[in-house]
Structures are given as C-alpha cells and as structure tokens.
Amino acid sequence: MKKVTLEMLAMKAGVGIATVDRVLNERGGVKPETVRKVLNAARKAGLQRLLPEEASQPWKIEVFLSSQESFFFRQLAKEFAAVADTLGYKKITLYRTLVPESSPEKLAKKIIESSTQRDGIVVFGHDYPVIHEALAHCKIKGIPVITLATDIPDAERLCHVGIDQQQAGATAGLLMSKTTPGEGDVILVSGRMDFRAHTQRVAGFRDVLQQRSPQLHLRSVLAGQDEKQRIRSLLNNTLRTAKNVVGIYNTGTGNSDIADILKQHQLAGECTYITHELYSVTKQLLLDDVLDFTLDQNAQQHAALALNIMLRHLEQGFVPDVYQDGKVALKITTAETLG
Structure with missing residues (x-):
C-alpha cells in the first residue's frame, strides 16, 4: 500500500x-x-495512526513587546492580558515576551522560533533588515504577523495596529502653534532618532510649525535617546544659552526630568509644554500647570484591535487593510479634561 x-x-x-x-x-x-x-x-x-478528536483548540498568539521600562509598554502588557482574559482560555492562549529594543537580532531569532509554535504573532519592532527577514520567514511558514505601535514598512505583515505617528507629531505642532502667542524659541526633545516613531513625530511637528508659525523658531532637535541623564544634560545646557523659550515638545520619555529642569530655569508653566502618554507623572504635571497637553496612544485599543484582527483572520480568513483597520485614535488630554 x-x-x-x-x-x-x-x-x-x-x-x-x-x-x-x-x-x-x-x-x-x-x-x-x-x-x-x-x-x-x-x-x-487510510492513514495508519490514532487520529485526534475534532474538538477545536485555543489559538496560540505570541506578543513581542519592548522591555523598556516606560509606562506605555508596561500598560500594553497588562492590556493584552486583560483582553485575552475577556476572550477566555478556550479561545486564545496568549504568550507575552519582552525583548530589548536595542537587540533586533535577538528579537528576530525569537520571532523565527515562535513561527514554529504559534498560530499568530503580534510584534513591536523596528525597521532593521533582520526583522524584515524574520517576518518574511513567518510569511513562508503561513504565520500571520501584526506590527504594533511603530510600523515596519514593506515588511511581510498582515497589517499594522497603532496611531499615525507623523500625524501625532503634526497634532503637537498644531497645538503649539495655536496656544503659543508671540515670538520665541521652541525646543524639541526626541527619543531615539534611529526609531521610526520618533523620526515621524519630529517630522510632523517640524512641518506644521514651519507652515503655521514662522514666528516660532525650532532649535536643533535634542536627541535624548530616552536616557534620563542625557535628557537633563542636553536640556539644561540649551536653556542656559536660549533667551526666549516659549515652547517644548517631548516625543519620548523623561517627562519628570524635563519638568525639573524647567522649574530650575523658572520656565515651568511659563512655556507651552507638550508630551506623549497619560500616566501618573503626566497627570500630575497637567494638574500642576507645568504640562499643557498629552497625546495618548491608548494602549487598551492597541491590544483589543490587534487580537480582534488576528482572530478574525485566523477564524474567518479576514484580510485587513494594512493601515485603516488597525488605526488607533489619538487622545488629547488637558488638565480640564482629567475630571
């Protein structure tokens, strides 16, 4: 036979x-x-072996997140667990793996390993060749991948879930333009400039500010690299020489450090201050009238959309639009809206 x-x-x-x-x-x-x-x-x-029962098994989904100790990633991990709990253990088995953003080779290796054990992968990663190769490997294996928070353009992914990062920077630029009267300098503190999300925020902010407020002069971008001491040093040195600072925009972490430096230079509450993510530090800064606006990415919506799209794809063959189906709404918060 x-x-x-x-x-x-x-x-x-x-x-x-x-x-x-x-x-x-x-x-x-x-x-x-x-x-x-x-x-x-x-x-x-006539396969000669014991065949399994036809009962369905839960989908195995692995989520790769940054191990960076920032509010957004801590909250993301919690929100994915909460959404999975809501769906139930019979529907989904969720695996959460934290990988340093500075180790793309490690992340790529883990993605490839995961493609042999999971039904779907959700990944926060950056635009490195090794990540492209890992996602291409998943495509060949038939394992769908959703990118999260920062996109990896032209990579083999099912879709992207997240805010429009350039639009977020442009929104910050518009808020700065609308709420900052008179002429003066604007300081931009950036997270890691080799990460796409930060370069997009910077570009969006710069473009809108130049178009709408030529009286606001954007100084050289301070590449804080999401390092507290570096942010403090760069900002402190800049404020020593700047004569008329009317605004500051931070694309990354370090909000408490920025607030401290502003207080030292008697600028807290005197210049327009805009940053990202709504958490305990930024809430207090809003209430203390040090911070004017936060642009929140909404971690809960990231988790809910990513898992919902993944399950629809696995169960029904749903093919999402690369950007539209996973687009997360940006939330703008002020002291008045905290309630």
Whole structure:
C-alpha cells in the first residue's frame, strides 16, 4: 500500500502541509471545518495512526513587546492580558515576551522560533533588515504577523495596529502653534532618532510649525535617546544659552526630568509644554500647570484591535487593510479634561 504523506493529505484536503501537521499533531489554532477536512482526508486515505478528536483548540498568539521600562509598554502588557482574559482560555492562549529594543537580532531569532509554535504573532519592532527577514520567514511558514505601535514598512505583515505617528507629531505642532502667542524659541526633545516613531513625530511637528508659525523658531532637535541623564544634560545646557523659550515638545520619555529642569530655569508653566502618554507623572504635571497637553496612544485599543484582527483572520480568513483597520485614535488630554 502506498505510504500516506503530509503532502498527499494536504492535496486531498485542499490545505497547506503546515495545516495538516498542526491538525495531526494537535498543535491547535485550526478552524473546526478545516480540522474536519484534514481528518476526513486522513481516514479516506487510510492513514495508519490514532487520529485526534475534532474538538477545536485555543489559538496560540505570541506578543513581542519592548522591555523598556516606560509606562506605555508596561500598560500594553497588562492590556493584552486583560483582553485575552475577556476572550477566555478556550479561545486564545496568549504568550507575552519582552525583548530589548536595542537587540533586533535577538528579537528576530525569537520571532523565527515562535513561527514554529504559534498560530499568530503580534510584534513591536523596528525597521532593521533582520526583522524584515524574520517576518518574511513567518510569511513562508503561513504565520500571520501584526506590527504594533511603530510600523515596519514593506515588511511581510498582515497589517499594522497603532496611531499615525507623523500625524501625532503634526497634532503637537498644531497645538503649539495655536496656544503659543508671540515670538520665541521652541525646543524639541526626541527619543531615539534611529526609531521610526520618533523620526515621524519630529517630522510632523517640524512641518506644521514651519507652515503655521514662522514666528516660532525650532532649535536643533535634542536627541535624548530616552536616557534620563542625557535628557537633563542636553536640556539644561540649551536653556542656559536660549533667551526666549516659549515652547517644548517631548516625543519620548523623561517627562519628570524635563519638568525639573524647567522649574530650575523658572520656565515651568511659563512655556507651552507638550508630551506623549497619560500616566501618573503626566497627570500630575497637567494638574500642576507645568504640562499643557498629552497625546495618548491608548494602549487598551492597541491590544483589543490587534487580537480582534488576528482572530478574525485566523477564524474567518479576514484580510485587513494594512493601515485603516488597525488605526488607533489619538487622545488629547488637558488638565480640564482629567475630571
């Protein structure tokens, strides 16, 4: 009798070889109707082995996040767990893995490993060749990937979930323009300039400020690199020489340090201050009239959208628009809206 192979069963069931392997080895994450097709094909072909039950298994989803100790990533990890709990253990098994942003090779390796064990991957990563290669590997293996918070353009991903980062910077520029009277200098403190989200925020802010407020002079960008001491040193040195600072925009972390330096130079509450993320520090700065606006990315919506789109794709074959279906709304907060 001719040997029954995975390739043979895949052809009979009209599915991929990887799907047949998942069904026969009970690795989960396959639609019930597809499980039935594969098992029926195996029975008809006379496969000589104990076949699994047709009960569906929970989808195995792995989320890769930055291990950076910032509010946004801590909150993201919590929100993914909360959404998974709401869906229930019979629907989804969630794995959360934290990887340093400065280790793209490590992240790429973990993504490739995950593609052999999971049904879907959600990843926060940056635009490095090794990450592109890892996502291309997932595409070949048939494992969908959703990028999160910062996009990886032209990579093999199902879609992107997050705010429009350039639009966020442009919004900050518009707020600065509308609320800062008179002429003066504006200081921009950036996170890591080798990260796409920060370069997009900077570009959006600069473009709007130049178009709408030529009387506001944007000084050289202070590349704080999300390092507290570096931010303090750069800002302190700049304020020693600047004569008329009327605004400051921070694209990354270090808000408490920036507030301290502004107080030392008697600028707290005297210049327009705009930053990102609403958390305990920025809430207090808003209430203390040191900070004027926060632009929040809404971690909960990131988690809910990413898992919802992934499940719709796995269960129904839904193919999302790369950007529109995963677009997260930016939330602007002031002291008055804190309630």
